[in-house]
Amino acid sequence: MNVGVLGAGQLGRMLALAGYPLGLRCLFLDPAEDACAGQVAGQIVAPYDDPGALDRLAARCEVVTFEFENVPEAAVSRLAARHPVYPGPRALAAAQDRLNEKNLFHELGIDTPPFAAVSSRGELDAAAETIGLPLVVKTRRLGYDGKGQAVVREPAELEAAWKRLGDVPLLAEAFVPFEREVSVLGVRARSGECAFYPLVENRHRHGILYLSRPRPGDPFTDAAQDWCRRLMEALDYTGVLALELFQHDGRLLANEFAPRVHNSGHWTIEGAETSQFENHLRAICGLPLGETRAVAPTAMVNLIGNLPAREAVTAIAGAHLHDYGKEHRPGRKVGHVTLRAADEAQLDLSLQRLLSLLPG
Amino acid sequence: MNVGVLGAGQLGRMLALAGYPLGLRCLFLDPAEDACAGQVAGQIVAPYDDPGALDRLAARCEVVTFEFENVPEAAVSRLAARHPVYPGPRALAAAQDRLNEKNLFHELGIDTPPFAAVSSRGELDAAAETIGLPLVVKTRRLGYDGKGQAVVREPAELEAAWKRLGDVPLLAEAFVPFEREVSVLGVRARSGECAFYPLVENRHRHGILYLSRPRPGDPFTDAAQDWCRRLMEALDYTGVLALELFQHDGRLLANEFAPRVHNSGHWTIEGAETSQFENHLRAICGLPLGETRAVAPTAMVNLIGNLPAREAVTAIAGAHLHDYGKEHRPGRKVGHVTLRAADEAQLDLSLQRLLSLLPG
Numbered sequence: 022m023n024v025g026v027l028g029a030g031q032l033g034r035m036l037a038l039a040g041y042p043l044g045l046r047c048l049f050l051d052p053a054e055d056a057c058a059g060q061v062a063g064q065i066v067a068p069y070d071d072p073g074a075l076d077r078l079a080a081r082c083e084v085v086t087f088e089f090e091n092v093p094e095a096a097v098s099r100l101a102a103r104h105p106v107y108p109g110p111r112a113l114a115a116a117q118d119r120l121n122e123k124n125l126f127h128e129l130g131i132d133t134p135p136f137a138a139v140s141s142r143g144e145l146d147a148a149a150e151t152i153g154l155p156l157v158v159k160t161r162r163l164g165y166d167g168k169g170q171a172v173v174r175e176p177a178e179l180e181a182a183w184k185r186l187g188d189v190p191l192l193a194e195a196f197v198p199f200e201r202e203v204s205v206l207g208v209r210a211r212s213g214e215c216a217f218y219p220l221v222e223n224r225h226r227h228g229i230l231y232l233s234r235p236r237p238g239d240p241f242t243d244a245a246q247d248w249c250r251r252l253m254e255a256l257d258y259t260g261v262l263a264l265e266l267f268q269h270d271g272r273l274l275a276n277e278f279a280p281r282v283h284n285s286g287h288w289t290i291e292g293a294e295t296s297q298f299e300n301h302l303r304a305i306c307g308l309p310l311g312e313t314r315a316v317a318p319t320a321m322v323n324l325i326g327n328l329p330a331r332e333a334v335t336a337i338a339g340a341h342l343h344d345y346g347k348e349h350r351p352g353r354k355v356g357h358v359t360l361r362a363a364d365e366a367q368l369d370l371s372l373q374r375l376l377s378l379l380p381g
Numbered sequence: 382m383n384v385g386v387l388g389a390g391q392l393g394r395m396l397a398l399a400g401y402p403l404g405l406r407c408l409f410l411d412p413a414e415d416a417c418a419g420q421v422a423g424q425i426v427a428p429y430d431d432p433g434a435l436d437r438l439a440a441r442c443e444v445v446t447f448e449f450e451n452v453p454e455a456a457v458s459r460l461a462a463r464h465p466v467y468p469g470p471r472a473l474a475a476a477q478d479r480l481n482e483k484n485l486f487h488e489l490g491i492d493t494p495p496f497a498a499v500s501s502r503g504e505l506d507a508a509a510e511t512i513g514l515p516l517v518v519k520t521r522r523l524g525y526d527g528k529g530q531a532v533v534r535e536p537a538e539l540e541a542a543w544k545r546l547g548d549v550p551l552l553a554e555a556f557v558p559f560e561r562e563v564s565v566l567g568v569r570a571r572s573g574e575c576a577f578y579p580l581v582e583n584r585h586r587h588g589i590l591y592l593s594r595p596r597p598g599d600p601f602t603d604a605a606q607d608w609c610r611r612l613m614e615a616l617d618y619t620g621v622l623a624l625e626l627f628q629h630d631g632r633l634l635a636n637e638f639a640p641r642v643h644n645s646g647h648w649t650i651e652g653a654e655t656s657q658f659e660n661h662l663r664a665i666c667g668l669p670l671g672e673t674r675a676v677a678p679t680a681m682v683n684l685i686g687n688l689p690a691r692e693a694v695t696a697i698a699g700a701h702l703h704d705y706g707k708e709h710r711p712g713r714k715v716g717h718v719t720l721r722a723a724d725e726a727q728l729d730l731s732l733q734r735l736l737s738l739l740p741g
Binding site: 317 | 394398401402403404406421422654663667668669671672674676677688691692695696698699701702703704706716721723
């Protein structure tokens with residue numbers, strides 16, 4: 022079976038590598054000639070909105086998915102006319118616009134920080150008044166890894182935030198001084214069957230995820246999985262979905278969701294019975310889901326900007342290097358390492374060794 | 382780093398898939414246009430003894446390995462003039478000839494069934510006399526999966542065995558009515574560092590492996606690993622080596638070794654901290670070895686001739702399908718399934734379910 026994939030970055034690359042053993046072959050569409058999934062599978066190099074390229078992709082696959090949520094709607098519609106596209110257009114519409122996303126959370130009884138739509142300088146002032154400061158101002162569309170965001174701590178900073186971001190529709194929400202960031206990954210099959218990975222604790226640095234650690238048995242597991250299930254069912258979702266949450270004052274607040282495999286699920290390659298990549302493919306190809314239980318204590322560390330020496334990483338007990346084959350650039354995710362250990366104490370030791378190889 | 386590989390079958394395919402995350406890219410040479418490793422990595426389609434093709438391979442890699450032991454010596458010499466070839470020519474020379482192999486075992490104090498070289502009808506009779514019947518007669522070169530072998534149970538069968546096999550040099554050895562077939566996989570780094578996987582119990586059917594089950598803590602582990610180490614050290618070996626053994630009358634007898642990754646090590650992809658494929662690549666690329674401990678109870682079942690329905694295999698708890706992407710033909714290894722479970726009882730249940738999907 023052939024799977025068409027929009028986007029050929031590292032998520033696509035890991036999808037392709039997970040697909041081969043299952044007899045599923047990924048074919049990518051991505052405008053970047055050096056896209057890293059194109060090193061391990063076929064790639065059509067063309068813009069996402071190129072009708073001829075979309076038709077060539079459609080001619081060579083039976084089902085379509087994507088590795089990033091900002092896929093042009095026209096591309097999805099054109100492909101959807103010929104093949105199932107998972108997760109569907111409803112999930113994309115909700116994920117592409119932060120206001121739609123927050124409204125959906127609200128409708129489903131999923132708690133969020135207070136928020137307001139902002140499309141004028143006056144609405145920004147009103148939001149600051151109603152919600153209070155500090156306030157996070159975000160573009161409604163096309164933000165990722167902390168881009169397209171500003172934190173307003175003082176009234177005097179409202180003008181600068183407006184100047185930087187105000188030429189597009191915005192969302193303002195309360196800044197949450199969270200104790201912990203967590204995420205839950207769910208997967209839903211075409212049949213409606215759902216499965217959930219253990220809750221993951223995440224740490225970010227400069228807006229980019231750098232450490233994820235699954236916490237099986239975490240007391241917030243049931244609440245997070247319940248919200249994730251509501252979301253997947255409301256969207257009639259197929260595939261892997263990641264819901265990012267803040268833990269604040271003893272409760273969870275939903276931050277955002279990603280309608281795709283997610284960086285905070287990379288640990289599942291070595292750490293779960295079935296990886297998120299395999300389960301996404303199983304779901305969209307109509308196969309039964311694989312088990313999502315953790316098989317060992319693991320932690321995942323992103324390699325950002327460049328890779329430490331391969332010799333040094335592979336010398337660490339239980340270290341599994343994932344080099345994405347990307348050109349090194351500051352701030353770019355170029356790989357990750359999953360550490361797996363027999364127990365948490367061993368894992369902590371390996372994690373210390375790994376972190377000592379990384380800058381900062 | 383680029384790794385040249387002679388042979389592009391399923392072993393090569395799994396090497397390539399293990400290489401990508403490490404930033405190691407395999408490039409294959411294989412005369413078969415539809416070789417299955419060529420579906421996941423680059424392949425030069427040409428005979429193994431084509432000097433131009435060998436030079437093109439050499440121009441695009443920094444180290445060379447192979448996925449089968451019957452590589453032409455001239456090919457290895459040509460490549461070895463430009464790059465390190467691992468495991469080296471000594472290992473190949475010993476593995477390509479069953480008499481050399483058995484003599485090497487003998488020199489190293491590794492027990493074997495009684496054996497004798499046979500190159501005439503008279504020598505065959507003499508071997509039957511000295512060793513006794515039943516006798517296994519094998520071609521010294523180019524045998525695999527039970528091919529090029531005859532079992533002689535009665536003196537009257539000697540003539541038929543001679544007629545079938547006697548046009549090439551032979552080896553005759555005592556037929557061992559073994560209690561159990563086991564194998565041990567070792568890996569040796571360029572530095573001389575060695576590591577060993579747990580002992581594996583193997584079952585064959587019609588001369589082809591169909592079931593492997595690692596047995597960590599098996600009482601024969603130390604003896605098998607000791608022999609494997611002697612072999613690797615004597616050959617100044619680099620890479621993964623598989624030593625196949627019979628257990629008979631409370632002791633081990635060496636049957637043969639393979640200077641490469643091995644079917645009885647496929648369980649390591651999901652079942653060991655580091656797979657045999659990754660460790661082979663680590664060894665030949667000068668990286669430190671990865672841990673070889675089992676991470677969970679596992680069993681590996683070969684899929685021979687054709688694949689059961691993907692839906693049925695993936696519905697089994699802890700089943701990891703490996704479809705080699707090969708055309709289905711009777712007697713051909715076209716895939717395998719590794720079952721992983723939280724405990725041995727769960728593993729037995731999954732194994733029963735899987736075996737019920739297979740013919741025979």
